[in-house]
Amino acid sequence: MIKILHTADVHLDSPLTSLALRDEGLRAGIQAATRSAFTRVIDAALNEGVTALLIAGDLYDGAQRSAKTAAFLAGQFERLQAAKIPVFYIKGNHDAENPITGQVALPDNVHVFDGRGGKVQLPDLDVWVHGVSFNGRHAPDSLLGKFDAPVAGAVNIAMLHTSLAGAAGHDNYAPCSVSELATLGFDYWALGHVHKRQVHSEAPWVVMPGIPQGRDIGEAGPKSTTLLTIEDGEIAVEEVPTSVVTFLNHNIDVSGAENDDEIRQRIRHSLHAPIEGLRPDDDAILRLTLSGQTARHWHVLRDRDIWTETVSQMAEETGRLWIEKLSFVLEAPATAVETSATEELGRLMEQIAAEEGFAAQALAEVDEVLSQLPSARRAELMSDAEALSALTTELAEAGSEHLFALMKGASE
Structure with missing residues (x-):
């Protein structure tokens, strides 16, 4: 049995927006909510004994320039490194504009896909992770042409930051349709960008995990990350709660x-x-x-x-x-x-x-x-x-x- 955790749109240090935050006690307690939620993602990866963590874009939140954020992130990845868990990360629109991205030496268990795309095999397993990052803040055109063909006889997971055919409240980036994704032969599409969780397809799996920590009433409800379980070539999916x-x-x-x-x-x-x-x-x-x-x-x-x-x-x-x-x-x-x-x-x-x-x-x-x-x-x-x-x-x-x-x- 192979377990893989899929998250996206962490938006580290993005401020929570609410009139309730005028309360000093509440503000002090939740100002680090996005960090706490990401810590829960890492906790889940360790508790479940996953083989890999996938981050499908927008790990950062725009032009944040906090060295504390970089240090926190490196520390969390080092927890996974100690457990020999690799991280696969594609840059989304917020990551591409962030000055921290690319300047911080992340632990060597973190693989960042570039804008040219590529694929990596999980050690000693017939599982390949494919990914394409944004080259800049905007990706007005489809990125599907940058993916290599799936590896025959293996489980193939593709990572993409996309609005699909469009989503209310989200910029139309890397547009594509679920039917287009289905024709490319991948077993699981690990998506990011839209903050509401949605399973668009189960054959193949096309999953938008949603944001792990809501930031305002427009992102209401409990949030989660997505756990894949691969057994005998079959994939099962479940939610793991993360929001604090x-x-x-x-x-x-x-x-x-x-x-x-x-x-x-x-x-x-x-x-x-x-x-x-x-x-x-x-x-x-x-x-x-x-x-x-x-x-x-x-x-x-x-x-x-x-x-x-x-x-x-x-x-x-x-x-x-x-x-x-x-x-x-x-x-x-x-x-x-x-x-x-x-x-x-x-x-x-x-x-x-x-x-x-x-x-x-x-x-x-x-x-x-x-x-x-x-x-x-x-x-x-x-x-x-x-x-x-x-x-x-x-x-x-x-x-x-x-x-x-x-x-x-x-x-x-």
Whole structure:
């Protein structure tokens, strides 16, 4: 039996992005999350007694220039060297632009494929590893023509950093299709670049292992590396968990709650669910939503700042959970009759918000506020005119709802 571990998109020292990191204790504990996740990859390789480790690109995270990163990486590879485990590594778009890459003397158990491509046989085994690295930051054309033909009668593994036919949120690099990969005769395609794990094919295996440590709510859920087991020429694949901090979306339904004590009890009880899915030593950062119909609808919206702090404290008391953002999607009970002057004013505010003149003025004011932000943050919030319009609408609706909640809550 032969075991091989396949990972990609480690993005060493890439910062985790979350509003929850404003908490000093949390920030100090997870600032090295990508390193900790990579350490778990190495731990898994040693614990499983693998024959090799494959890193399919983006080991680094852009133009990071930390000597500590280089020293950490060399130390982890030396752990594998002591166990006589070779590492096969191809450069992706982030590696190609990183000044550390190629300047650090990595242990001699690390084989880095270059842009010309090549193949290496695993010692004393009929298993060959093929790989092609990026020559620069961009690879707009297919790299498939640089692969040697598979070795007849052997197990052939090919490493490629690619977006395949395209993936949302990822640059279109080294494009190719799964059907093209299948025709080349390799037994396993060890891919990288797209951060969501996906098994695209099992005959042959075409596997994108995903990122080993999520970095924001857009990379939610537990992350892993992929373990190949080769026996009698057949390949089996399984996930090995690696992330130390998990980003999660979590909803708490408070429908029917008649008072604040009941809402608090629902929240406290519901916070057990995300903990149950975590490994014993792991933390989670939650984007939490309170939803449902409750008689306390307007009161909660009126006091949303108090509830936000209350929920954050409940999460922190678990010692495992941290709130990134709390959203309110609450409704008044269906039997409520809206006849008061407050409801009439609420309908009037909705009409005003829908007027073109109001929308234009709101758009100008939001644009003015955003212009005061650093360019990088401004680009995140306002990538184009459509994004600016959507943000303005969201802020106007939130402001109207909050003002109405203040009036409604005060009148009851």
